Amino acid sequence: xxxxxxxxxxxxxxxxxxxxxxxxxxxxxxxxxxxxxxxxxxxxxxxxxxxxxxxxxxxxxxxxxxxxxxxxxxxxxxxxxxxxxxxxxxxxxxxxxxxxxxxxxxxxxxxxxxxxxxxxxxxxxxxxxxxxxxxxxxxxxxxxxxxxxxxxxxxxxxxxxxxxxxxxxxxxxxxxxxxxxxxxxxxxxxxxxxxxxxxxxxxxxxxxxxxxxxxxxxxxxxxxxxxxxxxxxxxxxxxxxxxxxxxxxxxxxxxxxxxxxxxxxxxxxxxxxxxxxxxxxxxxxxxxxxxxxxxxxxxxxxxxxxxxxxxxxxxxxxxxxxxxxxxxxxxxxxxxxxxxxxxxxxxxxxxxxxxxxxxxxxxxxxxxxxxxxxxxxxxxxxxxxxxxxxxxxxxxxxxxxxxxxxxxxxxxxxxxxxxxxxxxxxxxxxxxxxxxxxxxxxxxxxxxxxxxxxxxxxxxxxxxxxxxxxxxxxxxxxxxxxxxxxxxxxxxxxxxxxxxxxxxxxxxxxxxxxxxxxxxxxxxxxxxxxxxxxxxxxxxxxxxxxxxxxxxxxxxxxxxxxxxxxxxxxxxxxxxxxxxxxxxxxxxxxxxxxxxxxxxxxxxxxxxxxxxxxxxxxxxxxxxxxxxxxxxxxxxxxxxxxxxxxxxxxxxxxxxxx
Numbered sequence: 001x002x003x004x005x006x007x008x009x010x011x012x013x014x015x016x017x018x019x020x021x022x023x024x025x026x027x028x029x030x031x032x033x034x035x036x037x038x039x040x041x042x043x044x045x046x047x048x049x050x051x052x053x054x055x056x057x058x059x060x061x062x063x064x065x066x067x068x069x070x071x072x073x074x075x076x077x078x079x080x081x082x083x084x085x086x087x088x089x090x091x092x093x094x095x096x097x098x099x100x101x102x103x104x105x106x107x108x109x110x111x112x113x114x115x116x117x118x119x120x121x122x123x124x125x126x127x128x129x130x131x132x133x134x135x136x137x138x139x140x141x142x143x144x145x146x147x148x149x150x151x152x153x154x155x156x157x158x159x160x161x162x163x164x165x166x167x168x169x170x171x172x173x174x175x176x177x178x179x180x181x182x183x184x185x186x187x188x189x190x191x192x193x194x195x196x197x198x199x200x201x202x203x204x205x206x207x208x209x210x211x212x213x214x215x216x217x218x219x220x221x222x223x224x225x226x227x228x229x230x231x232x233x234x235x236x237x238x239x240x241x242x243x244x245x246x247x248x249x250x251x252x253x254x255x256x257x258x259x260x261x262x263x264x265x266x267x268x269x270x271x272x273x274x275x276x277x278x279x280x281x282x283x284x285x286x287x288x289x290x291x292x293x294x295x296x297x298x299x300x301x302x303x304x305x306x307x308x309x310x311x312x313x314x315x316x317x318x319x320x321x322x323x324x325x326x327x328x329x330x331x332x333x334x335x336x337x338x339x340x341x342x343x344x345x346x347x348x349x350x351x352x353x354x355x356x357x358x359x360x361x362x363x364x365x366x367x368x369x370x371x372x373x374x375x376x377x378x379x380x381x382x383x384x385x386x387x388x389x390x391x392x393x394x395x396x397x398x399x400x401x402x403x404x405x406x407x408x409x410x411x412x413x414x415x416x417x418x419x420x421x422x423x424x425x426x427x428x429x430x431x432x433x434x435x436x437x438x439x440x441x442x443x444x445x446x447x448x449x450x451x452x453x454x455x456x457x458x459x460x461x462x463x464x465x466x467x468x469x470x471x472x473x474x475x476x477x478x479x480x481x482x483x484x485x486x487x488x489x490x491x492x493x494x495x496x497x498x499x500x501x502x503x504x505x506x507x508x509x510x511x512x513x514x515x516x517x518x519x520x521x522x523x524x525x526x527x528x529x530x531x532x533x534x535x536x537x538x539x540x541x542x543x544x545x546x547x548x549x550x551x552x553x554x555x556x557x558x559x560x561x562x563x564x565x566x567x568x569x570x571x572x573x574x575x576x577x578x579x580x581x582x583x584x585x586x587x588x589x590x591x592x593x594x595x596x597x598x599x600x601x602x603x604x605x606x607x608x609x610x611x612x613x614x615x616x617x618x619x620x621x622x623x624x625x626x627x628x629x630x631x632x633x634x635x636x637x638x639x640x641x642x643x644x645x646x647x648x649x650x651x652x653x654x655x656x657x658x
Contacts, residue, residue, distance in 0.1 A: 039458065042360045042400060042409040047650060049355040050624070052100040053407055057335035058089055059269075059327050060169070062116025063312035066123055067152060070095040070314050072324055073125055074111040079332045083191045084135040088112050092123075092150065095324075095339065097316060105155055111144065113168035117179065119205060123150040124160065124179060129168035129187055141191040143168040143184075147203075161208050167197055171224035171272075173231055175252060179203040182215065182233045182250075183222035196220060196239050200231075200250060216257045217248055221310075223272035227279040229253075230294055232260065234281055235267020243268045249294045261297045264289055269309035271326070275318040280344075282323065284309040286637065288342055302342045305353050305638050305657045306405065311336070319344045327405075328374055334406035350606075354624045354654040360409045363396050365629035365645050366420035370431045372455050376402040376633075376642060376653070377431070379415040380422055385647060390437075390444035395419055402653070404635070413458050416451055423476040425483065427512065429455045432463060432483070437472040443493040446470035465510045468517065475532035477539060479560050483510045484519075486541065486558070487527040503528060503547055507558075524556050524565050531579030533586055535611065537561055540586055543574040551575055551594070571607050571616040575600065578632035580639055583658065585610050587639055589623060590630030602627035606639075606656065625652045 046053065058075025065071075071094055078087020088110030093102045114128030126147050133140040143166035148157045163181070170184025181201040185194035197220075200213040219236030226232070231250040237243050245267045247260040263270065265283040272281040279291045286307025289298045304323050311326025323340040327333070338353060361367075363381030370377050379399030382389065397419070399412035415422075419438035424431055431453040437446055448467035451460050465483055474488025485508040492500050503526030508516040530544025530552070539558040546552055555570040577591035586609040592600040604627045606620040626643040633640045639656040646652065 039401075040411040042411055043358065044360075044408040045358040046407060047356040047358070049100070049407075051341065051353050051355075052095055052097075052102065052339040053337045053355075054325060054335075054339065055093065055102050055104075056089060056091065057337040057405070058112075058325050059310035059335055060112040061089070061312065061325055062114045062125055062128075063314050063324050064116045064118040064123055065314050065316055066118040067121070068097070069152075070097065070316065070322060070324070071105075071116065071118075071123055072312070073116045073123075074114050074128060075325065076112040077335055078135065080327070080330050081191065082135070083112070083129075083131045083139070083141055084133055084137070085110055085131045086135050088131055094152075095322075097322075097341075100339075105152070106150065106157065108157065113170075114144070115170060115172035115181070117172050117174050119149075119174045119177075119179065121151070121153075123152070124148070124172075124174075125150070125157075126172050126179070126181055127163055127167040127170060127184065131191075139191045140189060141187050142166070142189065143187045143194070161203065161210065163201065164210055164212065165197070168194075169220035170197065171222045171233065173224045173226050174205075175226045175229060175231060177205045178252065179205055180224070180231050180250070182224050182231065183217070183219050183236055185220045194220075213250075213255065214257075217244070217246065219244060221269050222267075223270045223281060225272040225274040225279050225281075226276070227274050227291065227294055228277070232272070232274075232279055232291070232294065234263050234272055235270045235283070237268050247291075258294070260291065260294045264298050264300070266309075269311075269326075271309075271311050271313040271323070273313040273315040273321060275315050278318075280313055280315070280321050282308075282311075282313060284329070288321070290344075301344060303637060303657060304340050304342070305351060305636075305655045306336050306338055306340060307636065308336050316341075333374065334403060334408075336405045337407050338405075350619055351657045352620070352624065352654055353657075354652070355407065356650050356652050357402075357407065357409075359644055359646070359649050359651045360400050361396070361398050361644070363398070363420075363644060364649075366437075367631075367644065368415065368419075368422035368424050368433050368436075369631045369633065369642055370424040370426050371633050371635050371640060372426055372429070372431065374404045376404060376640065377412060377453070377455075378402065378642070378644075379412060379433075380417075380419045380436070381644070382420045385645065390439065392418075392439040392441070395438045395444075402651075404640075404653075404655075413460060416460050416462075417447075417449075419447065421472045423474060425476050425478055427478065431455065432465065432476075433460075434463075434465070434476055434485075435467055435471045435474065435488070437491065444491075445493050446472040446489065446491045464513050464515060466515050467508065468515070469504065471504065473528040473530075475530065475539070475541065477532065477534050479534055479537075479539070481511070483512065483516070484508065484539070485516055486532060486539065487523055487530065487544070489528040498547065501547060521558075521563055525552065525554065527552055527556075529576045529591075531574070531577035531588055531591070533579040533581040535581040535584070535586060540568070540579060540609075542570065542579050542586075542588060543577040543591060545575055568609070568611075569614055569616065571609075572603070574603055576629075577603070578630060580632050580634050582634055582639060583637065584612075585658075587619070587632070587658070588616075589632045589639075589641065590627050592628065608658070619658065620656070623654065623656075625654045
């Protein structure tokens with residue numbers, strides 16, 4: 001998690017430190033930006049997005065495809081299990097896949113837990129539940145027996161025969177001219193206690209007559225889809241709270257239920273869709289599974305960038321599945337706005353979700369950045385776009401939190417000092433911020449102090465793990481309950497010439513809450529502004545600079561267990577790259593590389609190193625994000641890339657799922 005200082009000639013750096021470098025007009029940070037209440041929502045504008053974003057992200061809603069468009073109906077956006085009418089939606093939204101935009105086509109009584117299917121030229125919504133209580137009032141939650149059809153042409157809902165009994169938290173599918181309704185329960189006032197449905201309902205859409213069929217399971221929060229002319233019902237939770245992975249198959253021809261292979265993941269809040277000959281399903285683990293025939297087994301065919309449950313999968317085409325809505329866990333955080341498109345069969349090409357949003361901060365580069373949960377925390381940095389503007393007003397302390405699900409900023413308490421190039425390390429619900437570069441009131445220099453951020457309480461405190469001497473542009477990692485520091489630079493403005501640039505080679509370590517001390521291990525060579533990551537007990541150092549601003553051609557590897565060094569093949573040399581370990585491999589991005597004539601230019605490619613083959617390959621030739629001052633972090637099973645280096649004051653974020 002590193003931000004780097006790029007190299008310039010000593011004379012140029014000296015001028016910059018003396019304040020003679022070109023610099024934009026001083027920007028005074030408004031007091032509100034520094035004193036906003038913790039967690040206060042900040043205005044967020046989305047300027048561009050590679051994927052559609054739900055206008056109101058919800059869980060427990062219905063979704064279906066019709067006429068080349070995708071529709072989403074109802075749902076809930078409040079605190080889970082604290083249901084109220086204010087958090088429920090009665091909106092019907094239409095997604096145009098060609099333009100990636102939503103349009104509101106209908107708005108009625110708030111409803112959640114309804115099913116939505118398509119049949120012929122109409123949508124059909126079935127059941128659901130409605131809260132009569134406001135937020136904070138006692139539960140007054142009732143399941144619905146409503147069934148209605150919506151015509152996209154007339155934009156009118158028409159009532160169909162009501163369910164024999166109210167039902168919510170169920171699933172539905174259409175096979176031929178029959179609508180099937182499986183699972184669910186009936187709520188009669190309390191949100192936490194209901195009567196489970198023990199029958200499969202079949203509505204003949206021609207005669208509009210229901211049949212009630214024995215159902216060999218009693219569960220709610222199930223998923224259902226058609227496969228080979230049969231109804232497949234997946235997972236759910238029983239009256240005793242047991243979550244099931246069972247998969248039941250109803251054959252309309254025989255009128256009997258059978259069993260298919262159990263679902264490979266937790267079957268609670270699972271979503272399913274089908275193209276007729278393949279059924280797809282996903283759950284909270286984020287994997288996309290396929291069932292090709294009811295007598296076969298499940299196979300993993302993809303992965304969502306944003307794992308979710310209580311969402312919906314919609315089969316847009318036989319080879320394209322959309323994941324819509326949902327939430328990552330039973331928490332009070334926002335639902336997931338991003339609509340993910342998965343093209344099948346999956347290929348080796350990574351999937352990229354990217355967007356450009358407004359920047360609530362003044363920093364444009366070298367910020368401290370870390371990921372915790374589904375949020376990106378950003379603090380400190382330098383407000384200038386130039387490489388070496390180091391006057392006191394160039395350094396900032398302000399911070400903000402970006403929720404990756406809500407695609408929105410909120411306030412964060414400022415960093416205790418105005419500083420750039422701070423290294424971060426996440427440890428549980430706390431983050432360590434160490435060293436960096438900032439102004440001491442007289443001159444800009446490297447620093448040695450440490451601070452700890454309490455995520456839950458939005459509070460910075462001093463940490464005892466200070467460095468023995470100042471460092472910036474170093475590597476920071478945690479291994480075997482020890483904090484480790486590798487390489488870096490101690491810039492000493494009081495010295496002259498090359499003596500200003502001290503490249504410490506002593507590897508440091510510290511237990512949590514203890515000062516860093518020399519470990520007795522030395523780097524094979526001085527190195528700063530490099531990419532580094534730990535993978536399977538080895539710490540990899542790639543790219544960077546040595547003394548005299550020379551780039552480093554060797555890639556060093558430190559083995560923690562034996563305290564020994566080795567080398568791996570190197571890709572094209574980069575200065576200030578980012579290196580992240582993911583899925584047993586190392587991903588390299590950002591920074592600058594020498595082009596023709598030796599001039600440095602931003603390197604926009606994403607490369608991967610496979611330790612088993614000792615080979616580097618290019619994953620993406622041109623990333624959709626500025627490479628200078630790029631930060632790349634691990635986010636679940638994906639890579640998160642962040643850059644605020646933008647003349648118009650915008651932030652670019654990309655999620656790359658290899």
